[in-house]
Amino acid sequence: xxxxxxxxxxxxxxxxxxxLTVSQSGEKHLGTCLDLSATGLSVEIEHPLEVGExxxxxxxxxxxxxxxxxxxxxxxxxxxxxxxxxRYVVGLEIVQFN
Numbered sequence: 767x768x769x770x771x772x773x774x775x776x777x778x779x780x781x782x783x784x785x786l787t788v789s790q791s792g793e794k795h796l797g798t799c800l801d802l803s804a805t806g807l808s809v810e811i812e813h814p815l816e817v818g819e820x821x822x823x824x825x826x827x828x829x830x831x832x833x834x835x836x837x838x839x840x841x842x843x844x845x846x847x848x849x850x851x852x853r854y855v856v857g858l859e860i861v862q863f864n
Contacts, residue, residue, distance in 0.1 A: 777801045777802070777803045778802050778803065779800070779801050780799045780800065780801055780807075781799070782798070782799045782825050783798060783825070783826070784796070784797050784798065784807075784809050784824070785797075785823070785824045785825075786809060786811065786815075786821045786823055786856075787822045787824075788815070788819060788820075788821055789819075789822065795815075797809045797811035802835075805860055806842070806860055807823065807857075807860070808856070808857050808858070809823070809858065810855050810856075811854055811856060812852060812853060812854070814844045814845075814846070814854045814856070815841045816841060817842060817844060818840065819841045820839070820841075821838070821839055821841065821858065822836070822838055822864070823835065823836070823858060824836050837861070837864055838860075838862045839860050840858065841857070842858065843855075844856045844857070
């Protein structure tokens with residue numbers, strides 16, 4: 767069976783440090799941004815987040831010509847990483863660019 771990707775936007779593979787801040791509690795999670803598209807991203811962190819939680823995502827830029835990534839996002843998926851023990855991959859839908 768052939769799997770056809772029906773995403774509207776291409777996903778770019780990324781390997782950058784990301785900081786997630788849970789909007790309601792202010793709790794911070796450092797992780798790694800795995801991929802990014804125009805409407806969402808995946809981040810690997812040490813603790814799971816609840817689906818529906820709102821977070822602020824910050825990814826600093828090492829380039830003087832590219833500004834940092836700063837957005838509000840909603841958790842749409844949270845699952846354990848099968849390859850790495852005690853790591854979780856959260857799927858985030860971008861709600862607003864800050």
